[in-house]
Amino acid sequence: MSDHAHPLDLNTDLVEALLVRFLRAEAGKFGFERVVLGLSGGIDSAVSAALAARAFGPANVLGVMMPYTTSSSASEADARTVAAALGIRLDKVEIGAMADGYLATTPDTDRLRRGNVMARCRMIVLYDRSVVERALVLGTSNKTELLLGYSTQFGDAACALNPLGDLYKHQVVQLARHLGLPRVVIDKPPTADLFEGQTDEGELGFSYAQADAILFALVDERRTLDEVVGLGHARPLVERIVARMAANQYKRQPPLVAKLGERTVTHDFRYLRDWGR
Amino acid sequence: MTRIVLAQIEPALGDLRRNLALHEAEVAAARASDAQLVVFPELSLTGYFLKDLVAEVALATGEGPLARLAELSRDITIAAGFAERARDGRVYNTLGLFEDGRMVGAHRKVHLVTYGMFDEARDFAPGERFRAIDSKLGRFGVLLCEDMWHLDGMWLHFLAGVDAILASSASPARGAAAGEPIPRSQRVWTTIQDAAAVLTQSHVVYCNRVGCEDGIVFGGGSRVVGPDGLELARLDGLEAGRLSCELDASLVRRVRTITPLRRDEKPQLVLRDLRALEDAEEA
Structure with a gap:
């Protein structure tokens, strides 16, 4: 398929300009010129890092590798390749002792709980590093993940700025090519790398290509469920994706506040984060 | 010839003092380039996604920053955007025209944009008329952002024979x-500007803002189109900038002579049809 044949293809020059503008403006308003992000060796964090390197200069971007004891060594090698290609600073913090310290106190954890603990350990590391670095934590969740809720609340989803949040996975891949990222991170199957052999698509039970097409039709084009089925997608899959979106809306929202007074935080105390900036 | 400058600025959200300083600097630069008119974007004194800040930054006629803009306008005409608090407490999204030390006219945005990311009708009262503003530089019709997406305002300004449409926005x-x-949004904007210029046979002066508010990047793309629909000047990119241009009254006259659209317009027909439509709806 040629680059211009896909309906989700972007003008990558324009997207880069908009996202670089976004990063500089929103960090600058709060007096920040540096960012820190988790560098997993995957495509999303690589694209976030590349955009940050363009926005702030490579020396002002710190990528942190945070392997758990079971993390694949190939992921680390890929993260190193990305950091070297971009010229950003790189650090490594093993989260094994940190995560196991807690996990040892609760013997019967399943895979999901263990994955969430790891994701939240990484969040703690990044937010702590951000203080030392006087940097903002940069997010790496793309639109497909955000809509599907395929992330850990207060874990990998936690960040100050997220340049990828309005890009579907297909568009992240397209942007990765445009930004000249190493082929190895573009071509490998996406994985959260929380356990051996894990892939996103294996865990989700459908492909990113399917999810992107269905989500784009529903969310961006505002087609009805029946119309999306009419485009040729299997009804059970469309229904599953709609249910996932709704079930995970809580992850995309601040916590609910019980309303009592006239003006209540999150309800009708209506100010942007950029208030006064 | 009227020398104008479009100040494609990046206002701070809810910071009147900083924004007034920005206006002062732009006016000084425009004056230094011998401009006669400087045009600012929509809500240039306040920033755009104000929400509850509207009540805190709204200004009554002649209040602080507006008095300062009036003072600055002694030797240059200034079109600037602000939240206007009327005597009855309603707050409007307004563009004021300042000249010779006073505000000579203002337009209150009629078509408040309230869909998608926008929520203006929650925060502002809608303006209720489109009236041309007579300035020493000519007759101007002001349209604020969404006002340009409806035919009524530009049509009424066309009937009023404006020399230029001042279209300020925060898009x-x-x-x-x-x-x-x-960006697709900017492309559609250029189509509207071109069409407005051709159909009203007047200059279209489109001044958009830049910068970012909570992750929303404003598109810039400030631009001037002549009464013949040809682009006279434009700013590319997403950064702040100044765009200088000359508005040619002779070109306006010649375009209208060659193609006398206004002569052939039939406002009375429209009026009759609107009345008939209204009667039919009531019946």
Whole structure:
């Protein structure tokens, strides 16, 4: 398929300009010129890092590798390749002792709980590093993940700025090519790398290509469920994706506040984060 | 010839003092370039996504920053945007025209944009008329952002024989599909500006803002189109900038002589049809 044949293809020059503008403006308003992000060796964090390197200069971007004891060594090698290609600073913090310290106190954890603990350990590391670095934590969740809720609340989803949040996975891949990222991170199957052999698509039970097409039709084009089925997608899959979106809306929202007074935080105390900036 | 400058600025959200300083600097630069008119974007004194800040930054006629703009306008005409608090407490999204030390006219945005990311009708009262403003530089019709997306305002300004439409906006950049050289939103804007210029046979002076508010990047793309629909000047990119241009009254006259659209317009027909439509709806 040629680059211009896909309906989700972007003008990558324009997207880069908009996202670089976004990063500089929103960090600058709060007096920040540096960012820190988790560098997993995957495509999303690589694209976030590349955009940050363009926005702030490579020396002002710190990528942190945070392997758990079971993390694949190939992921680390890929993260190193990305950091070297971009010229950003790189650090490594093993989260094994940190995560196991807690996990040892609760013997019967399943895979999901263990994955969430790891994701939240990484969040703690990044937010702590951000203080030392006087940097903002940069997010790496793309639109497909955000809509599907395929992330850990207060874990990998936690960040100050997220340049990828309005890009579907297909568009992240397209942007990765445009930004000249190493082929190895573009071509490998996406994985959260929380356990051996894990892939996103294996865990989700459908492909990113399917999810992107269905989500784009529903969310961006505002087609009805029946119309999306009419485009040729299997009804059970469309229904599953709609249910996932709704079930995970809580992850995309601040916590609910019980309303009592006239003006209540999150309800009708209506100010942007950029208030006064 | 009227020498104008479009100040494509990046206002701070809810910071009147900083924004007034920005206006002062732009006016000084425009004056230094011998401009006679400087045009600012929509809500240039306040920033755009104000929400509850509207009540805190709204200004009554002649209040602080507006008095200062009036003072600055002694030797240059200034069109600037602000939240206007009327005597009855309603707050409007207004563009004021300041000249010779006073505000000589203002337009209250009629078509408040209230869909998608926008919520203006929650925060502002709608303006109720489109009236041309007579300035020593000519007759101007002001349209604020969404006002340009409806035919009524530009049509009424056309009937009033304005020399130029001052279209100020705070339009975010949206849509970056492959094959779109500029954001889709900006492309549609240029289509509207071109059409407005051709159909009203007047200059269209489009001043948009830049910068970012909570992740929403404003698209810039300030631009001037002549009464013949040809582009006279434009700013590319997403950064702050100044765009200088000359408005040619002779060109306006010649375009209208060659193609006398106003002579052939039939406002009375429209009036009759609107009345008939209203009667039919009531019946």
